Amino acid sequence: MAHAKPHEPALSHGDLAGRFRAARALTEALAAPLSEADATIQSMDDASPTKWHLAHVTWFWETFLLRDHVAGYRLFDQQWPFLFNSYYEAEGKRHARARRGMITRPSLAEVLAYRAHVTEAMEPMLGREELRCLIELGIAHEQQHQELLLTDIKHALVQNPLGPAMWDGTSNSSQARERHWHAHPGGIALVGHEGESFAFDNEGPRHRVLLEPFALAGTLVTNAEWQAFIDDGGYRTASLWLSDGWAWVQANGIAAPDYWDEDKHFTLKGWQPREPDAPVTHISFYEADAFATWAGARLPTEFEWEAIAQSHDPAGGNQLDAAGPVAPLGSDSLFGDCWQFTRSAYLPYPRYQPPAGAVGEYNGKFMSGQVVLKGASCATSRGHSRASYRNFFYPHQRWQFTGLRLAKDA
Numbered sequence: 001m002a003h004a005k006p007h008e009p010a011l012s013h014g015d016l017a018g019r020f021r022a023a024r025a026l027t028e029a030l031a032a033p034l035s036e037a038d039a040t041i042q043s044m045d046d047a048s049p050t051k052w053h054l055a056h057v058t059w060f061w062e063t064f065l066l067r068d069h070v071a072g073y074r075l076f077d078q079q080w081p082f083l084f085n086s087y088y089e090a091e092g093k094r095h096a097r098a099r100r101g102m103i104t105r106p107s108l109a110e111v112l113a114y115r116a117h118v119t120e121a122m123e124p125m126l127g128r129e130e131l132r133c134l135i136e137l138g139i140a141h142e143q144q145h146q147e148l149l150l151t152d153i154k155h156a157l158v159q160n161p162l163g164p165a166m167w168d169g170t171s172n173s174s175q176a177r178e179r180h181w182h183a184h185p186g187g188i189a190l191v192g193h194e195g196e197s198f199a200f201d202n203e204g205p206r207h208r209v210l211l212e213p214f215a216l217a218g219t220l221v222t223n224a225e226w227q228a229f230i231d232d233g234g235y236r237t238a239s240l241w242l243s244d245g246w247a248w249v250q251a252n253g254i255a256a257p258d259y260w261d262e263d264k265h266f267t268l269k270g271w272q273p274r275e276p277d278a279p280v281t282h283i284s285f286y287e288a289d290a291f292a293t294w295a296g297a298r299l300p301t302e303f304e305w306e307a308i309a310q311s312h313d314p315a316g317g318n319q320l321d322a323a324g325p326v327a328p329l330g331s332d333s334l335f336g337d338c339w340q341f342t343r344s345a346y347l348p349y350p351r352y353q354p355p356a357g358a359v360g361e362y363n364g365k366f367m368s369g370q371v372v373l374k375g376a377s378c379a380t381s382r383g384h385s386r387a388s389y390r391n392f393f394y395p396h397q398r399w400q401f402t403g404l405r406l407a408k409d410a
Helices: 011-031 036-040 050-069 082-083 097-102 108-125 129-157 221-231 243-252 285-296 303-308 359-365
Strands: 181-184 187-191 207-211 214-217 265-267 270-273 339-345 371-374 391-393 407-409
Touching: 011 050, 011 108, 011 129, 036 050, 036 129, 036 187, 050 082, 050 108, 050 129, 129 265, 181 303, 187 303, 207 303, 214 303, 221 285, 243 285, 285 339, 303 339, 303 371
Parallel strands: none
Antiparallel strands: 181 214, 187 207, 214 407, 265 270, 339 371, 371 391
């Protein structure tokens, strides 16, 4: 996921300080239902333990704000940068990503004490004008890890044969929505971030693209539509699939979205009846592309999606507002419920240059072999996304809340 270009955010010091405190508190509230064992487990290489997320975002604040901008600051623990650096080469050696689940010590309580120490130490920094952009980056970084925390622990909990719930409750009801289409006449469109508000470096520079006439669906593809795809032999029909996708289906025995089991699916409330009218999620790019072909449509390009979304509220839809069970429900918003696959490769925009220093590592070096997703999910902190936001994953990955919105040529 992306890191930032230091645009100057149009926020007062009070707004920025409040957002910092709210982000720190929400991360801890999301982790609160978990046991020590829950918070330590790592279910696959792509996922990280909750305890690691809690510590890593804190390492980010400690490293790039406190260590680098407070004279005489002493690290909370000299060994922890090795444990909780992610992949910043400029910050030196680090613990292997695939073995983060082996960090049984420090304990969860010690990590929470680390968080409290750094949060308190950050308070005098929040009014420093010269650090405003870096603080904004840190907030966005922590919000990204809130979403990863939820999706990673969901993947871990489903491995437990008891199917434990992180939160109690039953599924929320979804309403059927008739599909409508947002038509676009084509022509030259401006895409990418502009203005003084915060954005990640991969969202710019703003530039022109030429669009042919097209239409973008006003609703997401639902579980019921996906079941029809399955019933029609979608996972058994090679002609629907890209070559790499068909090889992936065959090699891994893929026959349904992740977390599906007959008429149920696994959620953060445990196993629940599957809502037919809810948006389908936990699908790969390969599956999204095959479904679109089956449906007589296609996936949108990232530029088509953005051209429509520029007139929509990025804070709308079903997004994360507070700690508690999140799930796709469906809405008329282009944002929320699930990240939407496009058919665009994740590549740099014209004139793109990564920022200088360690924080510039996170983005540009991953512009190879991944695809762009747009929008936001039910686990995305509200206010975090925008029309120009470029999320990106490898074509086979599906543990995130990923879904699709169809497009068609006009």
